[in-house]
Amino acid sequence: MNWIESLRLAVANLLQTPLRTALTTAGVMIGTGTLVCIFAFGAGLQRLTTDELLKYRVLTTIQVMPAAPVPRPDHRAKPAPAAPRPRLDDAAMARFRRLPGVVSVSPVVQFPIEVRYGDKRRTSLGRSHDAADAESRKAYPLRCGRLFQPGASREAVITKDCAAALGFKDPAAALGRELELSFFAASAGGGAAGPLPLPAFSVAQRKLTVRVVGVVEPPDSMFSNPVLHMDILLPLEQVRSLGLLDVIALESLLRNPSAGDPYQTVEVHTARATDAARVEQTIQKMGFRTISLISILGEMNRFFILMDAGLGALAGVSLLVACLGIVNTMIIAVLERRRDIGIMKAVGSRRGDIRRLFFIEGGLIGFAGGVLGVALGWLTSLGINYLMNIYIQQQGARPADLFHFPVWLIGAAVAFATLVALAAALYPATRAARLDPVDSLRHE
Numbered sequence: 001m002n003w004i005e006s007l008r009l010a011v012a013n014l015l016q017t018p019l020r021t022a023l024t025t026a027g028v029m030i031g032t033g034t035l036v037c038i039f040a041f042g043a044g045l046q047r048l049t050t051d052e053l054l055k056y057r058v059l060t061t062i063q064v065m066p067a068a069p070v071p072r073p074d075h076r077a078k079p080a081p082a083a084p085r086p087r088l089d090d091a092a093m094a095r096f097r098r099l100p101g102v103v104s105v106s107p108v109v110q111f112p113i114e115v116r117y118g119d120k121r122r123t124s125l126g127r128s129h130d131a132a133d134a135e136s137r138k139a140y141p142l143r144c145g146r147l148f149q150p151g152a153s154r155e156a157v158i159t160k161d162c163a164a165a166l167g168f169k170d171p172a173a174a175l176g177r178e179l180e181l182s183f184f185a186a187s188a189g190g191g192a193a194g195p196l197p198l199p200a201f202s203v204a205q206r207k208l209t210v211r212v213v214g215v216v217e218p219p220d221s222m223f224s225n226p227v228l229h230m231d232i233l234l235p236l237e238q239v240r241s242l243g244l245l246d247v248i249a250l251e252s253l254l255r256n257p258s259a260g261d262p263y264q265t266v267e268v269h270t271a272r273a274t275d276a277a278r279v280e281q282t283i284q285k286m287g288f289r290t291i292s293l294i295s296i297l298g299e300m301n302r303f304f305i306l307m308d309a310g311l312g313a314l315a316g317v318s319l320l321v322a323c324l325g326i327v328n329t330m331i332i333a334v335l336e337r338r339r340d341i342g343i344m345k346a347v348g349s350r351r352g353d354i355r356r357l358f359f360i361e362g363g364l365i366g367f368a369g370g371v372l373g374v375a376l377g378w379l380t381s382l383g384i385n386y387l388m389n390i391y392i393q394q395q396g397a398r399p400a401d402l403f404h405f406p407v408w409l410i411g412a413a414v415a416f417a418t419l420v421a422l423a424a425a426l427y428p429a430t431r432a433a434r435l436d437p438v439d440s441l442r443h444e
């Protein structure tokens with residue numbers, strides 16, 4: 001008996017007991033659907049997280065800060081020649097731009113600020129913007145107006161939320177309006193203040209009037225770059241001339257201005273997230289300190305792997321129950337078809353033919369249950385995603401696709417269900433192959 005004849009006979013045997021076959025297949029379908037739905041949820045969260053991080057250039061952003069200050073020498077010991085400390089200046093930025101994979105390099109200052117228009121005010125964060133860096137302009141989608149031109153002064157770009165907070169119902173109505181800014185400017189100088197060998201510095205509150213030239217969209221993501229979360233943009237040259245207090249590099253206030261770096265924070269953007277780790281290591285070898293979130297990608301992937309493994313183990317219980325159903329169905333089939341098995345052996349069928357016949361029956365149940373389970377998991381995910389998005393929208397967040405069905409998941413689910421069914425059919429098939437034909441023919 002060849003494979004084609006075994007397949008035809010296996011299908012006929014399964015159709016003789018349609019209700020039992022359907023119930024057994026349904027058990028495999030439910031178990032497979034549960035597994036598929038859980039793994040699709042994990043894959044969806046992973047894709048959503050990665051896409052959002054890449055969308056707002058979090059994983060492709062490296063913040064570079066000056067090298068750590070050289071410690072004060074111990075006069076009791078013989079001084080050793082110290083290597084020159086690298087400076088974070090235009091020359092260093094030029095070296096960063098020449099690194100493979102780097103697409104943008106620009107200084108950045110982030111500062112607390114209060115924006116006033118009439119009797120309306122909003123306290124938030126401001127950020128410098130380098131008008132000469134064309135790549136950085138892509139980070140701010142314009143709602144109306146324009147971004148800065150090189151050499152701009154006393155101009156500002158605000159977010160749509162800031163415009164609404166200042167009383168502008170239409171963002172375009174804010175264009176050309178003058179805003180009063182209140183901020184802190186720091187200056188350092190003089191000798192040491194107090195017992196510690198630190199330079200003295202002072203912080204003074206200042207005001208500035210600027211004209212709104214553009215309105216941009218605020219970051220709309222739960223994973224948006226915290227550095228991009230701001231309400232107002234000011235030209236980089238103006239920010240540096242005003243000496244605004246940089247909340248990113250507050251430690252710069254404790255350094256001697258004569259030995260300070262021209263830039264306290266420089267932002268380096270790479271073309272791909274895979275380039276960020278290599279570029280960061282190269283910059284660190286130059287002697288600078290860096291901060292990036294590229295390491296979060298590996299940690300995040302490990303978290304999703306552990307989460308999928310844990311949830312998959314719990315969902316596998318339902319598939320284990322389905323396996324027991326297959327074993328029960330096949331054992332009953334062996335008992336019911338003892339006479340048929342005896343006749344098959346009497347006419348020349350070998351043990352391998354009998355074993356193959358029951359293996360095919362179990363495999364067909366597993367394959368059908370796997371295919372139907374994938375469909376069940378997909379339909380279930382649509383319903384869950386719809387209900388969860390209703391709740392997400394009620395909380396004021398943006399809806400998203402929380403489930404993802406990659407091709408490998410569909411193929412793996414069907415293959416796994418089939419293999420599990422074949423494993424469940426192992427004992428019944430072996431038992432059927434070992435039946436004595438004489439005892440089988442005597443069976444009533």
